[in-house]
Amino acid sequence: MESTIDRPRRTLARNQRRQQVIEATISTIAARGLARLTLTDVARTAGISHGLVLFHFEAKENLLSETLACLADEYQKNWQAALETAGPGAAERLLAVIEADYRPAITTPARLSAWCAFWGEAQSRPVYQKICGERDAFHIQTLEGLCKELVQEGGYTLDPVHVARILRLVVEGTWLDMMTVEASYSKVEARQTVLTALALCFGKHFADPQTAQG
């Protein structure tokens, strides 16, 4: 008897199909941008009719919101998971949160590209702003908390809010660089840059990759 369960089905379960369409949306945004995105594009990428996309998401606007929410969820779960498996020390935990941003599953070219596209459009769309906003606030709060711990621990004369911001911006910035800057650099270079920033901020806790090697 052949298996009837794991053979690809013509009709998929609701959640599976929705996830598949969202993946197709991410790819299509990466390839064509938000401005030129059409439902027919998305449908073609997913290998289904455009009517089915609307059947599952009601409206284009809704599909886009849910796609962004999916990306934001993924991002948050990723760094939170990293935080949970990290050791108890503030330094370890800060490093874990930062390194989580460079995990391959998160930094897919298509995902980065889609993320940037939403970011650019968010200026004029409160809906998008709100989806990212709450999760962002939590992320920032966490970073600030860890920096505060480190400042107290190491007796640094630094404003934890400023330092947390600097570190976050360097991480986010290297993301964007890897996408946009023409002569783009590698993920290794990006992480080295972040480690340099960490060493500059918290020299007693982190060694500069430069001096550590040479």
Add this chain to the structure above:
Amino acid sequence: MESTIDRPRRTLARNQRRQQVIEATISTIAARGLARLTLTDVARTAGISHGLVLFHFEAKENLLSETLACLADEYQKNWQAALETAGPGAAERLLAVIEADYRPAITTPARLSAWCAFWGEAQSRPVYQKICGERDAFHIQTLEGLCKELVQEGGYTLDPVHVARILRLVVEGTWLDMMTVEASYSKVEARQTVLTALALCFGKHFADPQTAQG
């Protein structure tokens, strides 16, 4: 005899009208985003017919490219002018280039918003990438050069490329923050963050605003 020169004319000179339409485009992008931008929107903002927009720019795509080129030009001229009027020392010059990014004329909400919109769309549009790319490369080169000078001058054990990148990303990042992050902070806060970063990188040349005050 009344003046015939400075009275507002119904028909404008070619360059004047083009500039006006570009300004209208920037405002409209800020208000509606690139994805929903229509020529009718732009025309309404400029107070002219949408036929005239096409008369001056041939095609929508062309209007957008020229608008982006205008923003990029403006940006470059701004920091280059700041560099020319700065003193001879590397520290002064670096500070001048960085502070130029916070001049009010450049950091208009509409301009920042439009800039972000183009940035987001640039992933999938080589045309946009190219317009920014060359100018960006020059900007990065300049920053790296100044950082290199400072490193030699102060005997820091730092990679100038990494430091230049960190500083640039903090500046760019505060820009984006002021636009996107929900509980946004002020331009003063942004500049303080950058000064903190400068002090962390080049402690012998720049004082942390924190310790300088307290």
Add this chain to the structure above:
DNA sequence: CAACTGACTGACTGGTTTGTCAATCAAATT
């Protein structure tokens, strides 16, 4: 003043795109 040039308008066209819906089909249930 007459002729001319170039800016300007607004109606129109063709093509594209979102969203609807009736019909179809696969899978589960009875």
Add this chain to the structure above:
DNA sequence: AATTTGATTGACAAACCAGTCAGTCAGTTG
């Protein structure tokens, strides 16, 4: 096997929008 449920399609309607163009008008030049 018959019925039901819910996914799926493709044809269709309506809206929208970029781009065209014939004709108008303002400003200039001879």
